Amino acid sequence: MPHDQRETPYLDATLRYRSTGYTPFHTPGHKLGKGAPDGLRRLMGDAALAVDLAMAGGVEDTRESTHLVRLAEDYAAEAWGADRAWFLVNGSTSGIHSLLLTLCGPGDAVIVPRNAHKSLLAGLIFTGATPVYMEPVIDSAWGIPLQVSSEDARAAIERAPHAKAVLVTSPTYNGLGADLSAIGRLAHDAGIPFVTDQAWGPHLRFCPELPVDAMTAGADAAVVSTHKLISGLTQSSVLMARGERINHARLDTMVGLTQSTSPQALVYASIDAARQQMAVHGARLWRGAAELAEWARAEIRALPGLRCLGTEVLSQGGVAEFDPTRLTVSACDLGVSGYRLETLLRDDYRIAVEAADSLNVVLNVTFGDRREDLELLVGSLRDLATRHGDAAGKSGSACSSLLARTPRFTRQVLSPREAVFAPTVARPITECAGEVSAEMVTPYPPGIPVLGPGEEISPEIVTYLREAGGAGLKVHGPEDRTLATLRVVA
Ligand SMILES: Cc1ncc(COP(=O)(O)O)c(C=O)c1O
Structure with missing residues (x-):
């Protein structure tokens, strides 16, 4: 039963x-x-x-x-x-x-x-x-x-x-x-x-x-x-x-x-x-949430200088499906980075986002949201677009050119476990090419590790991370967040 x-x-x-x-x-x-x-x-x-x-x-x-x-x-x-x-x-x-x-x-x-x-x-x-x-x-x-x-x-x-x-x-x-x-x-x-x-x-x-x-x-x-x-x-x-x-x-x-x-x-x-x-109400609740999110997406996309990710992403890369209730919003075309957008929404409109990086903010829409919540969001973004309209066309972040060059995985020399438990040393990043990383290094965006423990550090990775550090990209994982040094296997 x-x-x-x-x-x-x-x-x-x-x-x-x-x-x-x-x-x-x-x-x-x-x-x-x-x-x-x-x-x-x-x-x-x-x-x-x-x-x-x-x-x-x-x-x-x-x-x-x-x-x-x-x-x-x-x-x-x-x-x-x-x-x-x-x-x-x-x-x-x-x-x-x-x-x-x-x-x-x-x-x-x-x-x-x-x-x-x-x-x-x-x-x-x-x-x-x-x-x-x-x-x-x-x-x-x-x-x-x-x-x-x-x-x-x-x-x-x-x-x-x-x-x-x-x-x-x-x-x-x-x-x-x-x-x-x-x-x-x-x-x-x-x-x-x-x-x-x-x-x-x-x-x-x-x-x-x-x-x-x-x-x-x-x-x-x-x-x-x-x-x-x-x-x-x-x-x-x-x-x-x-x-x-x-x-x-x-x-x-x-x-x-x-x-x-x-x-x-x-x-x-x-x-x-x-x-x-x-189990009892999910279908109805999520249909409502998806409808609200789709309404907001269409409104945001109609605002000058603002973008909101939508189904155009389907069939790119391996993307087979899209959850419409997630709103990824960019104001980069207004010269506003994702971090700045998060701060503006929070300080000027009392809107708290799920996450931000150099380029975008991400907002979750669920059955907990009401029509007026989405109207507040859209109205705030409209206001923001008007306030920042004269900066239109400027890039909100120096990271875009870096992104296209995100280095790919090199080679797993040691298992992550071996690398993490091996004797390690912090080396100036300029001396790290050819070494084996003892830590994970994940710049945001794109939120993909450039290095994991046990991986070989290539000259391209050193160049990329030096530029990323210089561009002020947030980096998760390494002991030295300034990226002046990396911890490598001794
Ligand atoms: C893809 C993915 N997996 C796992 C987790 C971990 O989930 P939790 O925060 O419930 O531990 C997260 C957290 O953000 C996530 O984004």
Whole structure:
């Protein structure tokens, strides 16, 4: 019998715990708010503090402390089309770690996109596996990675036929979806498990008009960040698996190793509630959100000097699908960088964006937005376009010319794990050509690593990074953010 998706077993138990009014001799020390400092009480409210519990010794009985979670996870597995689901309190980050720890070990190859989230790097360091990269094309107008194509996947599988997994990140941060079904088929034909980082796709399963979700596309496992685009509290995510290609018992063990041993009941309850909301109302809610986003996109595109990414990106690189609810907006043609646009929106219009880089801002539209929120956004951008209209035609950033020359992956000399644990030294960047990097270096844009631990540093990379440093590009990863030095294997 399928579960009744209108039910919320874990949420209900949490509410029951609060209304019963237990005297707590368990964590946390503030004892359901009674001992909480005033500031924290003002911040959270008594109602939230009264269910600030770790799972065991709280919502559940300490003797059978996983029964309710497992039940709620089964509802989630069914909703997302999986055989088994796990609630995560350490984000999709910990889902990726659990997956890699399940699928590969020291010396194994794993096929991954070059623009994968940094949680993948930690997974590689934990396991000792070596990445085989699929490199998405960078769109130089937007400064964003496009998608890996099935051709990229085919070539990678030919290079690494014994790889332990093919992992694809889809959709990307900018809502670009890969052809998951085709890539999944290629992996399966080669006998390799296919897993998807769908951190930006917790909603896809529930609205047929949106890009395909991982399970429908045939993935063996996927992770979705319920906190990113649906109603899960921050840090909540769901890992899911289906079929025989992945050992579910081992995955269960690895989830146990990567999660806090004190999962927050509120986070679990929020996943349960978010799943119910999506399963029951998802299609209607997301149709509404997509409509609002499409309206805003059309309005923004009509403003002088402003651009908003849309379906024209389909079929470029490996982009097979587009999530219309993600708005990537550029005011570069007004001489306004993405960082400046973020600041202007925040300071002058009290609008907070999801992310900014030198070129763009990214905004999420969900069922939580109202028509007036989108009208405020469009009105603010209109105002901004008028204020900055006289600068039209200037480039907002010095990084555009750099983007076109983003160096490609060189060579993996050591595994990421070997490089990270080797003796290392910080060298002036001018002396680094020919050395092996001990760190990851990711300039934004395009948000693709130019270097990962264990990779050979080419003269082109040195030149590029020196220019990137000079152009003030934000760089994630290296110890020395000024890029005067790089940490290399000694
Ligand atoms: C593609 C991708 N995967 C994984 C993650 C990690 O997700 P979380 O923040 O839920 O740990 C992110 C976070 O932004 C992401 O963008």
